[in-house]
Amino acid sequence: MKIYSLIITSLFSIFSYAQIQDFKSINFEKADNIALVNKGENLYNLPDLTYKLTDGLTTDVEKFRAIYVWVCQNIANDYGLYHLNKSKRERFKNDSIKFNAWTTKFRKKLFKKLLNNKRTICTGYAYMLKTLCDLADLECEIIQGYGRVSTTNIENLELPNHSWNAIKLNGKWYLCDPTWASGIPDPETNNFTYNYNDGFFLANPKLFAINHFPIDHKWWLLDDEVPTFRAFLASPIIYGSAYKHLDQHGKPKQMHHVLKKGEALIFEYLTKTTLKKSDVRFYIDSGYNQWKTEPTSQVISGKTLLLKHQFKSKGYFDVHLYLKENLIATYTVEVK
Amino acid sequence: MNLELTMQRQQKIKMLGLIGLVMVVFMSFNTLSAQNAQNVERSISGLVSNEDGPLLGVNVTLKDTRIGTTTDEDGKFTFPKKLINGDVLIFSYLGYETQKMTIEAKTSFIKLELTTDMVEMIGALDTGKPYKSKRKKS
Numbered sequence: 001m002k003i004y005s006l007i008i009t010s011l012f013s014i015f016s017y018a019q020i021q022d023f024k025s026i027n028f029e030k031a032d033n034i035a036l037v038n039k040g041e042n043l044y045n046l047p048d049l050t051y052k053l054t055d056g057l058t059t060d061v062e063k064f065r066a067i068y069v070w071v072c073q074n075i076a077n078d079y080g081l082y083h084l085n086k087s088k089r090e091r092f093k094n095d096s097i098k099f100n101a102w103t104t105k106f107r108k109k110l111f112k113k114l115l116n117n118k119r120t121i122c123t124g125y126a127y128m129l130k131t132l133c134d135l136a137d138l139e140c141e142i143i144q145g146y147g148r149v150s151t152t153n154i155e156n157l158e159l160p161n162h163s164w165n166a167i168k169l170n171g172k173w174y175l176c177d178p179t180w181a182s183g184i185p186d187p188e189t190n191n192f193t194y195n196y197n198d199g200f201f202l203a204n205p206k207l208f209a210i211n212h213f214p215i216d217h218k219w220w221l222l223d224d225e226v227p228t229f230r231a232f233l234a235s236p237i238i239y240g241s242a243y244k245h246l247d248q249h250g251k252p253k254q255m256h257h258v259l260k261k262g263e264a265l266i267f268e269y270l271t272k273t274t275l276k277k278s279d280v281r282f283y284i285d286s287g288y289n290q291w292k293t294e295p296t297s298q299v300i301s302g303k304t305l306l307l308k309h310q311f312k313s314k315g316y317f318d319v320h321l322y323l324k325e326n327l328i329a330t331y332t333v334e335v336k
Numbered sequence: 337m338n339l340e341l342t343m344q345r346q347q348k349i350k351m352l353g354l355i356g357l358v359m360v361v362f363m364s365f366n367t368l369s370a371q372n373a374q375n376v377e378r379s380i381s382g383l384v385s386n387e388d389g390p391l392l393g394v395n396v397t398l399k400d401t402r403i404g405t406t407t408d409e410d411g412k413f414t415f416p417k418k419l420i421n422g423d424v425l426i427f428s429y430l431g432y433e434t435q436k437m438t439i440e441a442k443t444s445f446i447k448l449e450l451t452t453d454m455v456e457m458i459g460a461l462d463t464g465k466p467y468k469s470k471r472k473k474s
Contacts, residue, residue: 046428047397047404082459089458103456110457111431121459134434135426147460150467162460180462187463237467287471318469330467 019174019202023061031057031065038070043115043128050135060138061169067132068201072182075128076192078119079185081110085121089159119192122147125178126163139168145214146229147180150237150330151187157233164212166219167202173221174202177212180240199243206248210235241326247272247303249329257333259311264296265333267307267321274303275323282309285318311335377418380439382446384411384427391429391450399424399436 038052053070054063085106092099114120114128126142133140147162164177181200184193205221213232220226227235236255238246250268257265277300282293295307311317314335321328384394390411397404398417407413415425423439425446432450437443 043430044393045395045404045406046430046434047395047426048402051402077459077461079461082461085457085459107452107455107457108431115430121457121461123455123457123459127453127455131428131430131434135428142455144456144458147462149460149462150465151463152460159458160456161458163458179459184464185461187461240462240464283466285468287469316469316471318467320466327464327466332469 019204022170022172023202026059026061028062028065031062032069034066035069035073039074041070041074043118046131047135050132053132054136063136064133064138064140064167064169065201067136067138068129068176068178069196071125071129071132072178072196073194074118075114075125075178075182076117076119076194077125077179077182077185078113078121078192079187079190081113081119082121082185083187086161093159122179123163125182126165129165129178133167141166141219143175143212143214143216143219145212145216145219146232148211148213148232148235148237150239160215162212166221175205175208175212175219175221176201176203177208180243197240197244199240199245203243204247207238207243207246210238210249237330239327239329241323242328245271245273245323245326245328252331255331257331259333259335261314261335262310262312263335264308264310265319265331267295267305267309269305269307271303271305271323275300275305279324280305280307281322281325283320283322285320286315375421375441377420378444379414380419380425380444380446381412381414382448383407384413384448384450386432386450386452391432394427394429394432394450397426397428399426 034053034057038049041049041052043049050067053066057063057066088102088106089099092102110120110124114124120128123142130140130142143164143166144160145162146157146160148157152161162179164175164179166173166175177200181197183195186193209220209222209227213227213229214220217226231253234254234256236249236252238249242249246269248270250270251266259265277298280295280298282295284291284293296310297308299306309319311333317333317335319331319333382396384391384407390407390409392407392409392411394407394411395404396406396413396415398419403417405413405416419439421439421441425437425439427435427437427448427450429450431453433453435448435450437446437448
């Protein structure tokens with residue numbers, strides 16, 4: 001136990017806290033209410049929409065908050081558009097003329113869909129956020145890069161596939177992802193369910209780095225060394241709920257692990273709130289069976305969570321971490 | 337001697353003072369007339385297009401206000417409020433770069449072409465479904 005505590009103190013003392021902590025004295029209730037009052041507004045008059053969303057708010061962070069929350073709660077993710085674009089981009093990836101022609105055609109289609117139906121894909125969210133911020137004199141940028149989710153071909157991302165934003169507040173840049181904060185798309189029905197996830201608002205760049213790889217290096221916003229693309233592709237998969245419950249994902253750094261029978265895997269996290277032991281569960285899938293289990297051992301010290309799980313039988317396991325019944329991360333473990 | 341010198345000095349000062357006064361009066365007249373000529377409230381109209389021709393539905397808004405109008409089918413607009421030098425008009429239409437234009441002494445008709453925002457459209461969707469390893473079928 002003492003050794004665990006020592007490890008925890010030394011590891012997490014160097015970790016920085018979530019960026020939203022910079023604004024903990026600010027209550028976002030007013031900004032959130034303004035976003036709610038303007039629910040359903042259309043995109044035909046953006047200067048007026050910006051005025052409605054920011055009038056009466058005094059700080060830049062509140063103005064940004066109102067715009068951001070409005071975008072997340074009023075723009076729907078269109079799976080059909082996403083799929084169409086993805087297949088065309090892959091088809092034309094070795095033919096730059098066709099690729100560029102498609103890009104131009106698709107951009108027009110996308111802007112039309114966004115304007116008339118308020119439906120889009122990632123870049124549409126990032127674009128909408130930037131456009132409204134520009135009109136409110138807030139400095140906001142679109143970041144293009146790679147996003148890693150459970151359903152993409154996670155080990156083989158060839159083309160950039162995701163867009164998110166950076167916003168400058170009080171002279172400092174912060175990250176947010178309005179697309180993933182907005183809700184859940186259903187690939188089968190093309191329905192979109194709004195389900196705002198506040199975890200992507202001014203998220204910790206260290207957590208962001210696990211499933212966001214910017215093309216332009218300056219948007220890592222990390223103090224220390226940035227991950228290589230290879231390391232990024234080998235990272236664990238984290239889900240939207242990870243942003244709700246985690247400030248940082250410490251260990252393991254990789255998704256895949258090879259262990260000997262009886263060996264254990266160590267997990268380290270910095271959580272947003274102090275958890276109880278009963279909040280922590282693993283769901284393990286062997287390919288034949290699925291079962292729920294507690295970690296072999298766990299130490300909770302304030303907001304640090306240290307887990308150890310021993311694998312007693314041979315096999316290939318998908319190990320899903322759940323906190324408070326929410327799916328946080330997936331690792332794969334081959335036990336020989 | 338001393339008295340004469342003093343008088344000469346006083347005359348010089350008076351003369352300089354008079355020249356100064358004349359200059360001040362002249363300059364103030366000059367600026368007044370300049371303001372009269374240039375910075376009166378006036379009606380502003382214009383034409384907004386894209387690479388294909390006139391653009392319908394472009395929002396033309398006076399910065400930091402809700403005063404504005406939209407372009408008609410011919411891409412034309414007449415701003416509903418009379419404007420003065422230094423006023424800033426914002427031209428906005430989703431998908432095009434927002435443009436700001438400051439009203440200057442010569443401005444009365446604005447001709448503007450909006451350019452498409454050249455952002456590359458991509459998207460990764462997070463369906464939140466648990467990852468499932470691909471396994472060999474046994």
